[in-house]
Amino acid sequence: MRGDFLKVPWRRLVCNNYGAPKWIFILRLVAHGRLYTRDRLDSWGITTTQDCSLCLDGLETLAHLFFHCPYSATIWETLLHWQGIYRISMIWPDEMQWAATHANGKNSTSEVHRMVLAASVYHIWIERNHRIFQHRRRGPDEIIRQIIQEVFHRGQLRGRLAQRLEMLNFYPQLPTLPVQLV
Numbered sequence: 001m002r003g004d005f006l007k008v009p010w011r012r013l014v015c016n017n018y019g020a021p022k023w024i025f026i027l028r029l030v031a032h033g034r035l036y037t038r039d040r041l042d043s044w045g046i047t048t049t050q051d052c053s054l055c056l057d058g059l060e061t062l063a064h065l066f067f068h069c070p071y072s073a074t075i076w077e078t079l080l081h082w083q084g085i086y087r088i089s090m091i092w093p094d095e096m097q098w099a100a101t102h103a104n105g106k107n108s109t110s111e112v113h114r115m116v117l118a119a120s121v122y123h124i125w126i127e128r129n130h131r132i133f134q135h136r137r138r139g140p141d142e143i144i145r146q147i148i149q150e151v152f153h154r155g156q157l158r159g160r161l162a163q164r165l166e167m168l169n170f171y172p173q174l175p176t177l178p179v180q181l182v
């Protein structure tokens with residue numbers, strides 16, 4: 001029992017992830033709930049607004065950013081569908097638990113999923129920072145393309161992922177969801 005208890009869901013997601021080190025760094029902070037989201041900063045009296053900079057229509061919490069926010073959900077759901085996973089996005093930590101249950105193996109499908117999740121968390125966080133600090137904004141389609149390109153680049157360093165990535169050698173269409181893409 002103790003052994004099972006110690007197998008925390010984020011362990012393989014973070015530790016057995018071929019994503020870029022900067023992706024894993026952010027993923028680890030998210031897994032530990034230690035990202036400096038606006039609700040956390042506000043609790044320390046640091047920030048002046050708690051609004052989500054991606055959708056402008058929600059409180060910026062960890063669960064909102066990953067992936068309740070319509071902007072983030074569009075990115076993540078599109079990338080789920082791209083991998084052949086037809087479901088809606090879930091909020092953190094349910095998404096982390098899903099990966100721990102369904103993408104926990106050493107097969108290339110699971111390994112690619114863990115990389116895509118790490119890349120998505122990273123790029124959504126970077127987009128959020130660009131909007132707040134540099135007033136630059138990009139649409140979900142641009143983020144999705146960048147994630148796919150970078151996952152392919154990383155995957156080429158791992159020969160056994162090549163077959164899986166060969167099946168994913170296309171850009172997915174954005175879903176026609178009634179979400180406002182800001």
Ligand SMILES: [Zn+2]
Nearest residue numbers: 052055058069
């Ligand atoms: Zn939002």
